[in-house]
Amino acid sequence: MKKRAYILLAALAASGCNYLEIEPVGQVIPHKTSEFRALLTSGYNAYPFGSARSFTALLSDEVGAIDASAFWNASEVVPLGYNYTWQYGGQMQEYPYQYFYQSIFYANAVIENIGAADVDDAGEPSDQILGEAYALRAYNHFELVNLYGRPYNPATASSDRGIVLSDHIDIEQQYRPSTVEAAYRSILDDISRAEALMSVEKQPDATHNYRFSLNALAAFKARVLLYTRQWQQAYELAVGLLPKYELLDLNALGDATTRPWKADSSEAILALDRPFSYSGGDLVRGALLSESLLALFDPANDCRRTYLKEIKSGEGESALSGYGVDRTSSDRISIRVAEMYLIAAEAGSYLPSELEQARNLLLELQSKRMKHEAMEAQRARVESMDAEALRQEVADERAREFPLEGHRWFDLRRTTRPAITHRYEGSSYTLQAGDSRYTLPFPQSAVNSNPDLNN
Numbered sequence: 001m002k003k004r005a006y007i008l009l010a011a012l013a014a015s016g017c018n019y020l021e022i023e024p025v026g027q028v029i030p031h032k033t034s035e036f037r038a039l040l041t042s043g044y045n046a047y048p049f050g051s052a053r054s055f056t057a058l059l060s061d062e063v064g065a066i067d068a069s070a071f072w073n074a075s076e077v078v079p080l081g082y083n084y085t086w087q088y089g090g091q092m093q094e095y096p097y098q099y100f101y102q103s104i105f106y107a108n109a110v111i112e113n114i115g116a117a118d119v120d121d122a123g124e125p126s127d128q129i130l131g132e133a134y135a136l137r138a139y140n141h142f143e144l145v146n147l148y149g150r151p152y153n154p155a156t157a158s159s160d161r162g163i164v165l166s167d168h169i170d171i172e173q174q175y176r177p178s179t180v181e182a183a184y185r186s187i188l189d190d191i192s193r194a195e196a197l198m199s200v201e202k203q204p205d206a207t208h209n210y211r212f213s214l215n216a217l218a219a220f221k222a223r224v225l226l227y228t229r230q231w232q233q234a235y236e237l238a239v240g241l242l243p244k245y246e247l248l249d250l251n252a253l254g255d256a257t258t259r260p261w262k263a264d265s266s267e268a269i270l271a272l273d274r275p276f277s278y279s280g281g282d283l284v285r286g287a288l289l290s291e292s293l294l295a296l297f298d299p300a301n302d303c304r305r306t307y308l309k310e311i312k313s314g315e316g317e318s319a320l321s322g323y324g325v326d327r328t329s330s331d332r333i334s335i336r337v338a339e340m341y342l343i344a345a346e347a348g349s350y351l352p353s354e355l356e357q358a359r360n361l362l363l364e365l366q367s368k369r370m371k372h373e374a375m376e377a378q379r380a381r382v383e384s385m386d387a388e389a390l391r392q393e394v395a396d397e398r399a400r401e402f403p404l405e406g407h408r409w410f411d412l413r414r415t416t417r418p419a420i421t422h423r424y425e426g427s428s429y430t431l432q433a434g435d436s437r438y439t440l441p442f443p444q445s446a447v448n449s450n451p452d453l454n455n
Contacts, residue, residue: 043106048096053406054278070286131197138190157181216270245337250303281329288322301374
């Protein structure tokens, strides 16, 4: 076994540490598959599930104002204000760049060394753990390339700057960004490796569904294929998952505590992220939804409107009032079956032979989200849509279905990259259509440690 592969360092857990830059100070050497499971669990825990997607809502057109009074520590709002106004620099709240790589570090340690592990008497197959490690590495790289890489464009991806790919442990390596094409190729290669190894089709309960399963892997792959415009494969994968999960009918939930965005939901496929938990949930409590987002909801007929809460603060000219999402910091969701319906509908809109079915799949989701008496008119409206109109309806539906879950910024990046205007502290700020700021710069702290990032 390679000695360096067992660097499980105290320094790794320290705030601000990046495994790409640290030196080993100690080691723990796993021998059994159960110990490698514990190692991979550390990788899941290192993934920045509380902040990976939380901040992106501030960049998109979802948020119309920030209510500083909702924060326990109002000083936290100051750096977030720079994010909200696309003033990328030293004063903004840095995105969790280094934590993605810490998670990858653990995955790489498993990948490089589990082959020599002793199988526990009652342990799980090492191939399942190894497959999850490949999946977790791919998941982290996907998040990174959609924050710091140029939006995927098949015509330019081979030359567009992507991200640093970490596919092995080497403390001495000089890390330079790959291309966007290489990043996505690595992601899909890791998914293929995971497919060949994993055996768990579906995690048994909500306490384990932060882990990848074959279903979660297929759903993640459908997402990646959608982003890379591989319509037929994305459509087929998404459709194949639909019978395996049950959509909740928001007309019938009543006082039940289950919700589509909770880990114990019948819709949950992967529940690793906690998109509403940053700063103990202060950010989501203080994010007022924009008027443009609210306008997408039919207040009389869309049941999701019920799960928005009124926010009021202050008095006089400084008062803020509006609506936010009714979520908690413990809500845990990364991929749910509603996304598979929307992936299938969007991808199907590009496939002439599947266009009718794409409309039907969108309507099937909407029938569980809208009041039943409104569906006849909705069905007539959707069935009359051509492919382009259907794609716009899917985009709007994604905004309604996933408010503040971290999808919207990525959706805008990969599609139209429209102009967005935010008002903040009496001033107006605009992200222009196609703006280069749709791609985040590498954090200054990372550049200081690795100047090659900008080469």
